[in-house]
Amino acid sequence: MPNTKTVVPFRGTKEQEAKLHEVIAKHKNQPGATMPVLQEVQAIYGYLPEEVQIMVAEGLGIPLTEVYGIASFYSQFALNPKGEYQVSVCMGTACYVKGAGAVLDRVCEVLDCQPGSITKDGRFSLEATRCIGACGLAPVMTINDDVYGRLKPEDVDDILKKYM
Amino acid sequence: MNFARSHILVCGGTGCTSSQSPKIMEEFEVQLAKRGLSDEAKVILTGCFGLCALGPIVVVYPEGAFYSNVKVSDVAEIVEEHILKGRIVERLLYHEKKSNEIVHSLNDTEFYKKQKRIALRNCGVINPENIDEYIAFDGYQALATCLTERTPQEVIDIISASGLRGRGGAGFPTGTKWSFAAREKGPVKYVCCNADEGDPGAFMDRSVLEGDPHSVIEAMAIAGYAIGASQGYIYVRAEYPIAVKRLQIAIDQAKEYGFLGEHIFDTDFSFDLEIRLGAGAFVCGEETALMTSIEGHRGEPRPRPPYPAVKGLFGKPTILNNVETLANIPWILQNGPEKFAEMGTEKSKGTKVFALGGKITNTGLVEIPMGTTLREIVEDIGGGVPNGKKFKAAQTGGPSGGCIPASLIDTPIDYESLAQIGSMMGSGGLIIMDEDNCMVDIARFFLDFTVDESCGKCAPCRIGTRRLREILDKIVSGKGTMEDLDLLEELCYHLKSNSLCALGQTAPNPVLSTLRYFRDEYEAHVKEHRCPAGVCKALLHYVIDPEKCKGCTACSRVCPVDAISGEVKKAHVIDTDKCIKCGACIEKCRFDAIKKQ
Numbered sequence: 145m146p147n148t149k150t151v152v153p154f155r156g157t158k159e160q161e162a163k164l165h166e167v168i169a170k171h172k173n174q175p176g177a178t179m180p181v182l183q184e185v186q187a188i189y190g191y192l193p194e195e196v197q198i199m200v201a202e203g204l205g206i207p208l209t210e211v212y213g214i215a216s217f218y219s220q221f222a223l224n225p226k227g228e229y230q231v232s233v234c235m236g237t238a239c240y241v242k243g244a245g246a247v248l249d250r251v252c253e254v255l256d257c258q259p260g261s262i263t264k265d266g267r268f269s270l271e272a273t274r275c276i277g278a279c280g281l282a283p284v285m286t287i288n289d290d291v292y293g294r295l296k297p298e299d300v301d302d303i304l305k306k307y308m
Numbered sequence: 309m310n311f312a313r314s315h316i317l318v319c320g321g322t323g324c325t326s327s328q329s330p331k332i333m334e335e336f337e338v339q340l341a342k343r344g345l346s347d348e349a350k351v352i353l354t355g356c357f358g359l360c361a362l363g364p365i366v367v368v369y370p371e372g373a374f375y376s377n378v379k380v381s382d383v384a385e386i387v388e389e390h391i392l393k394g395r396i397v398e399r400l401l402y403h404e405k406k407s408n409e410i411v412h413s414l415n416d417t418e419f420y421k422k423q424k425r426i427a428l429r430n431c432g433v434i435n436p437e438n439i440d441e442y443i444a445f446d447g448y449q450a451l452a453t454c455l456t457e458r459t460p461q462e463v464i465d466i467i468s469a470s471g472l473r474g475r476g477g478a479g480f481p482t483g484t485k486w487s488f489a490a491r492e493k494g495p496v497k498y499v500c501c502n503a504d505e506g507d508p509g510a511f512m513d514r515s516v517l518e519g520d521p522h523s524v525i526e527a528m529a530i531a532g533y534a535i536g537a538s539q540g541y542i543y544v545r546a547e548y549p550i551a552v553k554r555l556q557i558a559i560d561q562a563k564e565y566g567f568l569g570e571h572i573f574d575t576d577f578s579f580d581l582e583i584r585l586g587a588g589a590f591v592c593g594e595e596t597a598l599m600t601s602i603e604g605h606r607g608e609p610r611p612r613p614p615y616p617a618v619k620g621l622f623g624k625p626t627i628l629n630n631v632e633t634l635a636n637i638p639w640i641l642q643n644g645p646e647k648f649a650e651m652g653t654e655k656s657k658g659t660k661v662f663a664l665g666g667k668i669t670n671t672g673l674v675e676i677p678m679g680t681t682l683r684e685i686v687e688d689i690g691g692g693v694p695n696g697k698k699f700k701a702a703q704t705g706g707p708s709g710g711c712i713p714a715s716l717i718d719t720p721i722d723y724e725s726l727a728q729i730g731s732m733m734g735s736g737g738l739i740i741m742d743e744d745n746c747m748v749d750i751a752r753f754f755l756d757f758t759v760d761e762s763c764g765k766c767a768p769c770r771i772g773t774r775r776l777r778e779i780l781d782k783i784v785s786g787k788g789t790m791e792d793l794d795l796l797e798e799l800c801y802h803l804k805s806n807s808l809c810a811l812g813q814t815a816p817n818p819v820l821s822t823l824r825y826f827r828d829e830y831e832a833h834v835k836e837h838r839c840p841a842g843v844c845k846a847l848l849h850y851v852i853d854p855e856k857c858k859g860c861t862a863c864s865r866v867c868p869v870d871a872i873s874g875e876v877k878k879a880h881v882i883d884t885d886k887c888i889k890c891g892a893c894i895e896k897c898r899f900d901a902i903k904k905q
Contacts, residue, residue: 175622176584176604183546183585210605217606217763218587220546237509237706237739238665240753246891274588276547277511279665280323280360280672291326298895 154195163188164196168203177204178214182221191222219274227262227269229307231255234284236275243296244283248272250297251285254304268307314349314391315369319432321356321518322511322550323672324363328380329353332364335380339387349391355519357432358673359419362402367432372413375400405669405691419670422689424651426659427475427512427635428675431519436554439561442522448567450641451526454533455575463534464490467637470645471657476502476593476630477705477734478810479656479723482637485627488617489535492625497537499528500621500628502598503544503551506590507706508757510737512661513631515673517544517551520635521558525581527629527637529568532579535627539580543598546585555583590707590761593735594809595628597763608765609809630735632661652678656722666703666739669694679720682712686740697742701825705734707754707761708814710821711747730821732814746843747826748833752780754818762811769812772803776819783830785846786837793830797823842904845889849905854879856901863893863902 167184171177181200186192192215201208215221233239233248248259251270257263259272278284281293285303292303318324318333336351357365362376366386373396375386382400389395402411404418411417425431434441442448454463468483489497501524505513517524528540544552559581562568570578584602591597592607599621601607620626636658640648649657656678662685665671669691676685682702686692693699701711710731712719719725723733741750755777764770779796782788800816807813823830832838839847852863852872857879864872864880871887874880882893882902894902 176602178604179587179601180585183587213606214604218589220587235508237703237737237753238663238671240508241666241739241741241745241750249890274506274547274590275508275510277322277505277514278326278360279509279511279663280363281326282665282671284326293326297891 154193156189156193156195160188161199164199165203168200172204178206178211179218182211182215186221191225193223224262225266228267229287230269230271231304232271232273232276232286233259234274234276234278234282234286235272236277236279236282238275238279239283242282246297247283247285247295247300250300251304254301312348312350313370316349316351316386316391317354317367317369317432318351319355319357319363319365320353320436320550321360321363321431321515322548323356323360324365325550327364329364331380332366332378332383335383336387339384340391343387343392345387345391349387352435353437354434355431355436356428356515356673357414358423358428358515358675359417359670360672361670365432367414371396372415373397374402374411374414374417376402418691419672419674419689422680422684423675424659424677425675426639426648427516427632427661428519428673429639430523431515431673434520436519436521437557439522439558439565442520446642447522447638448526448565450638451529451533451567452573454530454641455573455577460490460534460536463530463641466641466645467534470640470648471652471655472633472636472640472648473656473723474630475632475636475660475735477708477732479733482629482633485617485629486531486534488615489537489625489627492618494536494625496539496622496624497535498621498624498626499531499535499537499540500599500602500626501528501540501542501631501634502593502595502628503542503548503631504586504593504598505545505548505631505735506593506761507708507735507737509665509739510663510706510735512663512673512736514545514548514551516631516635516661517548517555521551521555522562523635523638524555524631525558525562525568527634528581529572529579530637530641531627531629531634533577535625537627538578539582541582541584541602541621543584543586543592543602546587552583552585559583589763590757591763591809591811594811597809598628599626606763608763609811611808632736653720653722653724655724660721660733660736662736662738664690664738664740667693667697667742667745668740676721678722681718681720683717685721685738686717690740693740693742697744699740700743700745701741701747703731703739703741703750703818704737705732705814705817706737707757708732708810708817709734709737710817711741711750711825712821713825715825730817730824732817744841744843746784746839746841747822747829748780748784748839749841749843751819751822752777752784755780755815758811758815762815766806766808766812768803768806769808769815772799772807772812773815775799776803776816780819783833784839784844786833786844788830788834790831790834793823793827793834848889849884850882850887850889850891850893851903851905852880852882853901853903856899858899858901860898862896862898866892866896868892 201211262269366375472482473479597607597609616626661675859877871883
């Protein structure tokens with residue numbers, strides 16, 4: 145669930161904070177600035193912890209509830225940090241009818257974690273994503289920028305091993 | 309200007325990029341340079357060709373040779389044989405699946421023959437990152453003609469006369485939409501483009517944006533002129549990085565050439581464009597939710613009326629058109645509305661792009677004249693269902709649409725006939741299913757999606773979708789009753805009539821259409837606790853056929869929970885209480901002795 149508070153302590157740096165204020169200054173007078181600001185700020189920190197949301201709310205002069213409301217509404221915004229490797233199994237319709245469910249099950253078993261969460265060592269985070277539009281390669285899985293297509297459950301072990 | 313004697317077109321669509329087409333392009337440059345051919349042959353990265361199943365795709369002109377499934381290691385051979393010696397590499401040409409004939413040119417394939425490319429006219433033809441190529445294909449001429457020779461009303465009249473209807477799914481006449489916004493008082497109005505393609509399994513809009521971004525930009529400027537707007541927004545999914553990048557390049561180039569900005573073509577008309585990124589909320593494809601999202605809020609829909617044409621983005625008159633709708637506009641203005649209206653059926657004119665996927669040989673992007681039958685798409689263009697399986701149903705319209713059974717395969721595809729059989733045109737996802745797909749499971753899959761994506765603003769959708777899924781969960785686990793089926797149907801009609809926006813109003817469609825055409829499957833789950841397609845895990849049992857089992861022990865060794873027992877060279881047995889139905893034994897058995905029942 146995106147609207148759970150993270151247990152990972154905040155480790156933001158001064159440099160990141162300076163960048164955040166640059167972003168806010170750039171967008172401040174633009175109509176509808178909150179979303180573009182949060183998107184760019186997430187690119188700086190990798191996620192949107194409470195501390196960062198407070199800085200955004202104060203910077204834009206809007207209530208924290210509004211910032212949190214937006215951050216928790218859209219699935220692209222993460223309130224938890226991501227793993228070193230982000231594993232995404234596409235669960236779009238084309239992938240689903242070609243057996244993406246079984247691929248996801250196998251990934252869960254191998255990584256011992258559920259979709260939407262992160263492994264205990266923090267190295268892998270797993271998502272069951274919406275259609276990524278590579279339906280010609282269904283079923284598809286991505287690990288960071290690498291794309292694996294036409295998968296069978298038994299391919300999963302070897303692929304994940306490369307990153308372990 | 310240098311003229312190259314050969315042009316090597318490499319597909320840079322998402323599918324082919326995922327199978328390493330950028331590396332293939334680099335390799336072409338390297339191999340050409342090695343032979344001193346860099347000036348004679350030009351390598352061009354294009355948008356999607358459409359036949360994604362055979363990617364990566366390379367087409368070499370002037371011959372039009374169509375190479376499919378190209379690997380980096382094949383590049384040297386193509387350069388050496390084809391480019392240097394002029395001999396086409398037959399080995400890599402496309403083979404027709406049915407006749408096994410070698411096809412030399414793209415347009416001769418069964419896949420392309422029945423297609424008519426209007427919205428996709430430049431995809432796979434031009435380099436989307438070079439505005440000069442778009443201009444060479446008559447790009448921005450329609451805009452120039454509109455601004456210098458036509459009044460805004462004349463532009464609207466042409467669009468109305470063409471019969472173009474919204475390609476995002478609902479099919480509202482585009483000319484009428486524009487005339488509503490044109491009637492409103494300015495001075496501030498907006499033109500928005502809906503590129504928040506959320507239907508899982510659809511990638512038409514993405515391919516247009518990746519393959520021909522300028523056609524969308526040109527159309528938005530024309531729309532701005534027609535309704536009197538000077539600012540446009542393109543709301544595009546952040547999940548489409550290639551599309552966003554190319555769109556930004558295209559906007560920058562258009563500004564540089566003076567096709568966007570102040571006093572376009574030295575007229576009084578000014579128009580500017582901005583990209584806004586979506587953040588992964590399906591409901592933002594709904595027009596009022598999309599506008600709320602651009603305004604910087606949670607993307608929740610608003611009640612209509614007032615319609616966006618009267619009070620839309622930031623409270624100002626706004627039109628919102630889908631990517632594919634816009635891609636048609638320059639073509640209509642260039643070729644005349646009559647030519648567009650010649651294609652299609654009585655009420656649905658022109659063509660429609662579909663993302664063909666699922667259990668079909670030629671997965672990819674197809675553009676067909678309205679009125680083409682589903683059979684033509686599946687059997688001729690799509691090359692049929694692979695692995696000798698039987699066609700069971702086609703799903704159109706994604707989570708808002710329905711399933712079309714095999715008995716209705718001769719239905720002509722247009723807005724009215726699809727609505728009549730309980731599905732909808734939708735944005736263009738077309739997923740083919742075979743006998744191995746369980747229709748109750750598919751209905752549950754879509755409900756899962758809508759439960760997740762319901763924004764929560766109105767109770768019928770927020771609560772109703774959850775209750776629907778609970779009933780379906782009961783049925784797929786074999787605990788459903790016949791009363792549940794009636795309840796399911798009743799609840800569906802409540803959602804349809806009481807939800808605030810199209811998401812909730814159409815969410816029951818996958819359930820209703822499968823109940824209508826595949827009621828026997830629902831009943832098999834309820835009455836016999838059996839899943840006819842062998843998909844629903846809770847209802848499955850794995851059994852070993854003692855006649856076929858050779859006692860090789862492969863299955864018992866692979867079983868993760870030691871549920872299989874038996875002596876060597878004697879028939880084995882599965883303990884169904886222990887079995888977790890992982891399917892590992894089926895994969896391992898070389899004698900086809902294990903069955904799902």
